[in-house]
Amino acid sequence: MAKVLRLYLLNLYFYTCFLVLSAAVIPALTLFVACGAPFQSRRTTLKRFRRAITWYGRVVLAISSPFVTLRYQCPAQDDPGEPYIFVCNHRSASDAFVMGLLPHEVVQIVNTWPFRIPVLGVYARLAGYLNIRNLPHATFLEQASRLLNDGVSLIFFPEGTRSATGKMGSFHSAAFRLALATRACVVPLCICGNENTPPKGSPLLHPGQVTLRRLSPITWAEYRELTPISLKNRVWQLMERELARMESPA
Amino acid sequence: MTEQEIIDATNDVFEKSFEVERERLVPQAQIFADLGLDSLDIVDLIVALQTRFEVKIRNEEKVREIRTLQDIYRLIASFKNDQNGTSAT
Numbered sequence: 001m002a003k004v005l006r007l008y009l010l011n012l013y014f015y016t017c018f019l020v021l022s023a024a025v026i027p028a029l030t031l032f033v034a035c036g037a038p039f040q041s042r043r044t045t046l047k048r049f050r051r052a053i054t055w056y057g058r059v060v061l062a063i064s065s066p067f068v069t070l071r072y073q074c075p076a077q078d079d080p081g082e083p084y085i086f087v088c089n090h091r092s093a094s095d096a097f098v099m100g101l102l103p104h105e106v107v108q109i110v111n112t113w114p115f116r117i118p119v120l121g122v123y124a125r126l127a128g129y130l131n132i133r134n135l136p137h138a139t140f141l142e143q144a145s146r147l148l149n150d151g152v153s154l155i156f157f158p159e160g161t162r163s164a165t166g167k168m169g170s171f172h173s174a175a176f177r178l179a180l181a182t183r184a185c186v187v188p189l190c191i192c193g194n195e196n197t198p199p200k201g202s203p204l205l206h207p208g209q210v211t212l213r214r215l216s217p218i219t220w221a222e223y224r225e226l227t228p229i230s231l232k233n234r235v236w237q238l239m240e241r242e243l244a245r246m247e248s249p250a
Numbered sequence: 251m252t253e254q255e256i257i258d259a260t261n262d263v264f265e266k267s268f269e270v271e272r273e274r275l276v277p278q279a280q281i282f283a284d285l286g287l288d289s290l291d292i293v294d295l296i297v298a299l300q301t302r303f304e305v306k307i308r309n310e311e312k313v314r315e316i317r318t319l320q321d322i323y324r325l326i327a328s329f330k331n332d333q334n335g336t337s338a339t
Binding site for chain 1: 268269286288290291294
């Protein structure tokens, strides 16, 4: 009983802070971007706007920090300046916020529903997030390639939906077709410990430790001989092994 | 071409082009949910099947109705029958 009560109190704290801080931080960051916009190129404004979204994501993560601890693990040799195609497993609605830990300018490749979230959906659209469901593949390839050329990294959740069981679902191939078309490095991201922050089908955050582990980039030279299917399967296997390592008791 | 030859050749396409393990290739397997293909992969699948069976798969409605591996076996059989019928006349 005490445990359930504690859980509800934690969530009351989180969602209150979330709403209050969102009401303060979103207009403040919007103002920050809007004030500079008349004096900057569109590209610079978009970069600041995406940076502001990352900061907002970090604020939301900070609110949950009393009961959800976060660890970001990254190989030392990574170049934060290069645009990457990040592919990440997907267990929780909070994964989009966890992406705020990445130091890159990023655009997330999403389904239709994130665009329907009040306020955040509008910001996602303004930041140039791509709706992979609505775009014809050729248009998607063109827009995604342009972003990579501009130095913007892309984040895919190639399972297409959150896994309810914790077991990673099969991947869609769009990220890997894009990689083969643009020669961008593919960087697998493994998240674990997030399955209850919150679990699929519930808004309740449970205490836990979330780890985001960034694996080494897979370069064009390494995957150039592969088909989209082979590349997709290699990355899936790599991530499955890594997740098993992350979740095995030390 | 016999029914078994169509099944074997189709399974071979899935095994070689889509790296699906042979034991997962059962007739009732759902193309998307069980075999892990997506809508983009379907284009590659059609190309691979056309090459393998030397048929033109053009009937979009029939292709859109594909859900399971069994549906593909049937689709190929119908195209092969059409092809045989055309060459006989």
